[in-house]
Amino acid sequence: MAAMMSLCRNFGKVGLSNRMTIGNPCLAALSNRNKTFLENRIVPSSQNGVKKFTVNHKALAETSSCKSADDHTRLWTIERSLALSLVPLVPSAFMFPSAAMDYLLAISFTLHAHWGLETIVVDYLRPKVVGPALAKLGVALVYGISAFTLGGLFYFNYSDVGIVNAIKMLWKL
Amino acid sequence: MDSITSKAVVLSRQYMQLRNLATVAAAKPAVAPRIKKFAVYRWNPDISGDKPHLQTYEVDLNTCGPMVLDALIKIKSEIDPTLTFRRSCREGICGSCAMNIGGCNSLACISKIDTNLEKPVKIHPLPHMYVVKDLVPDMSNFYAQYKSIQPWLQRKDESKMGQKQYLQSVEDRQKLDGLYECILCACCSTSCPSYWWNSDKYLGPAVLMQAYRWMIDSRDEATKDRLDRLRDPFSVFRCHTIMNCTKACPKGLNPGKAIAEIKKLLSGFTKKEEPKLNPIG
Numbered sequence: 001m002a003a004m005m006s007l008c009r010n011f012g013k014v015g016l017s018n019r020m021t022i023g024n025p026c027l028a029a030l031s032n033r034n035k036t037f038l039e040n041r042i043v044p045s046s047q048n049g050v051k052k053f054t055v056n057h058k059a060l061a062e063t064s065s066c067k068s069a070d071d072h073t074r075l076w077t078i079e080r081s082l083a084l085s086l087v088p089l090v091p092s093a094f095m096f097p098s099a100a101m102d103y104l105l106a107i108s109f110t111l112h113a114h115w116g117l118e119t120i121v122v123d124y125l126r127p128k129v130v131g132p133a134l135a136k137l138g139v140a141l142v143y144g145i146s147a148f149t150l151g152g153l154f155y156f157n158y159s160d161v162g163i164v165n166a167i168k169m170l171w172k173l
Numbered sequence: 174m175d176s177i178t179s180k181a182v183v184l185s186r187q188y189m190q191l192r193n194l195a196t197v198a199a200a201k202p203a204v205a206p207r208i209k210k211f212a213v214y215r216w217n218p219d220i221s222g223d224k225p226h227l228q229t230y231e232v233d234l235n236t237c238g239p240m241v242l243d244a245l246i247k248i249k250s251e252i253d254p255t256l257t258f259r260r261s262c263r264e265g266i267c268g269s270c271a272m273n274i275g276g277c278n279s280l281a282c283i284s285k286i287d288t289n290l291e292k293p294v295k296i297h298p299l300p301h302m303y304v305v306k307d308l309v310p311d312m313s314n315f316y317a318q319y320k321s322i323q324p325w326l327q328r329k330d331e332s333k334m335g336q337k338q339y340l341q342s343v344e345d346r347q348k349l350d351g352l353y354e355c356i357l358c359a360c361c362s363t364s365c366p367s368y369w370w371n372s373d374k375y376l377g378p379a380v381l382m383q384a385y386r387w388m389i390d391s392r393d394e395a396t397k398d399r400l401d402r403l404r405d406p407f408s409v410f411r412c413h414t415i416m417n418c419t420k421a422c423p424k425g426l427n428p429g430k431a432i433a434e435i436k437k438l439l440s441g442f443t444k445k446e447e448p449k450l451n452p453i454g
Contacts, residue, residue, distance in 0.1 A: 071404045071405075072404060072405055072406035072410055073404050073439045073440055076410055076436075076439075076440065077440040077441075077442075080440075119413075122406070123367065123370055123371065123411065124370060126370060126371065128373065
């Protein structure tokens with residue numbers, strides 16, 4: 001552990017000065033962004049069939065210093081806020097039914113499901129395993145399904161009884 | 174002198190009688206051996222065409238220490254010297270012997286052998302890691318990820334570093350309890366399904382807990398940079414609070430909670446408090 005800590009400290013000094021002196025670490029980072037952490041920072045080599053890994057320190061320093069180009073925090077917070085808001089929204093839609101509530105429910109459900117499905121697809125359709133094309137296709141499919149769902153729910157709200165009424169009718173069965 | 178000598182003779186005679194009693198009592202009939210089966214994952218890259226397979230060893234628990242590591246060492250020294258595994262402290266503090274025992278990640282040196290002789294103990298290397306040989310996983314990626322969070326104290330002005338202690342109040346030091354004790358055994362990260370599927374981009378609970386350890390250290394001044402380095406969709410946000418990590422930790426730590434605190438800091442829901450004591454006095 002102590003050896004690793006001193007290694008880290010030495011590495012860190014290099015990393016910090018790189019950040020301050022290199023012209024545009026962000027550009028370098030962007031070009032590396034498509035590569036995975038493993039491919040970029042860990043360089044595998046093979047000897048007797050045993051995979052050995054060495055660390056590409058320069059790439060490690062550069063790619064970690066400019067993640068602000070990829071700020072997922074705001075989206076994540078909105079996803080959780082929506083999930084939280086659904087808790088009072090759904091009962092109140094039944095307590096105070098109206099066309100506006102139906103449309104609000106349609107949007108909320110679709111958005112919540114869309115983000116959930118997108119996260120699942122991003123988690124499991126990994127470019128390293130299924131290839132970059134299928135990974136992008138998966139995400140596109142999720143957008144397609146969500147668009148279809150939203151359109152369908154809007155149509156249902158407009159020309160049929162509406163979400164809340166439909167559930168009430170189903171419940172009576 | 175005579176009385177002392179005679180007293181010594183009496184005492185030594187009594188001692189010999191006691192010793193004889195002890196040896197008579199100890200000469201019991203031999204105890205029936207308690208044979209426990211150990212099914213251990215084996216793979217040797219140096220044998221061409223070798224495929225990973227389970228090899229079963231039988232160990233008499235009466236002649237073996239209580240922990241899984243005791244059994245592994247016994248197997249290696251008495252039955253099969255080619256069995257390969259990492260070990261060092263044998264007391265649950267170094268993290269070398271982390272492996273999957275009976276489906277759960279733990280340290281072999283502090284995992285008691287289940288004395289039920291009907292069932293074998295299944296021992297595998299840490300899940301979803303490249304295997305170097307037998308029970309030895311390749312930890313390079315794990316260590317590189319740890320390095321990437323810059324696990325050292327960073328201050329804006331480091332010109333006088335080392336001249337004086339950085340002050341920290343008792344309350345601020347207590348914030349580090351449950352974080353600093355991590356031994357980087359990787360039991361938690363390798364129990365996380367998100368880390369299995371995305372170990373190249375998701376940092377994993379062990380590394381994230383250490384990132385948090387440095388974030389909330391009152392003496393550290395690089396909190397904003399530390400957080401900014403984690404804002405991409407993969408480094409932190411692949412955590413879906415599965416909580417396998419906290420369940421697996423052999424030291425009883427709570428990485429899942431630390432990750433939740435990171436998410437709170439990232440989203441701005443909480444802010445790092447000002448240090449109760451100015452570190453440079």
